[in-house]
Amino acid sequence: MRVGVLGTGNMADALGTRWAAAGHEVLFGGRSPERSRALAGRAGGLPGTLGEAARFGDAVLLALPHHALAGVLAGLGAGEGALRGRVLIDCTNAVGPGLLLTTGTGPGAARTLARTTGAGVVKAFNHLPDAVWRLDPFTAATAEGPLAVPLCGDDEAALETVRTLVRALGHVPLTLGGLERADQLEAATALLIGLWKSGHDPRTLLPPFEVVTAGDRAGRRGR
DSSP, rough: EEEEEESSHHHHHHHHHHHHTHHHEEEEEEEEEEHHHHHHHHOOOOEEEEEHHTTTEEEEEEEEEEGHHHHHHHHHHHGTTTTTEEEEEOOOOOOOOGBTTTTTTTTOOHHHHHHHHHOOEESSOSSSSSHTTOOHHHOOOOOSOOOOEEEEESSSHHHHHHHHHHHHOOOOEEEEESSHHHHHHHHHHHHHHHHHHHTGGGGGOOOOOOHHHHHHHHHHHHH
């Protein structure tokens, strides 16, 4: 698969490098030609501009700081530009001061992207930091098995493309629903970031799955 990467930062490096190692053709496009060339050289990919990455191949990873998106999308032509009709993977997090979502009570980041770009947006890879995506999948796995990667999108073909890229990392895609569910995923990620930054392990909030579902199973047996 051919994957264009918008950005040359940590998430672009982590995901793009792993996809290149898995045999996919990856083009890294950035605002700095020097950084694009350096990352492509390390990752075994191709260097290019933001416009070239947006038009490259089967999917485009949006791996830029959320606050920079408006300027970048304007340069790419927004709804009439390079991303229209493309599979666009949104791994951004619109988290501002106080670890609150900058999208407020309006549509979430992914839904706004879909409206402004005309792309088949899939929210994915945003719930964990770049360090996790760099890990061997066996190291990143949970006690119950491979790491589940939540996906939200309205376009089934776009979702299937991203499922392929999740599996290329050795993880398991978990489709949560349409882009309206992406709002919930973005909010949950903001909460996770806050817990991690305060030194709290989010896993301590949740009992084992069997405990949570025991009442449901008992109720079904009693019918």
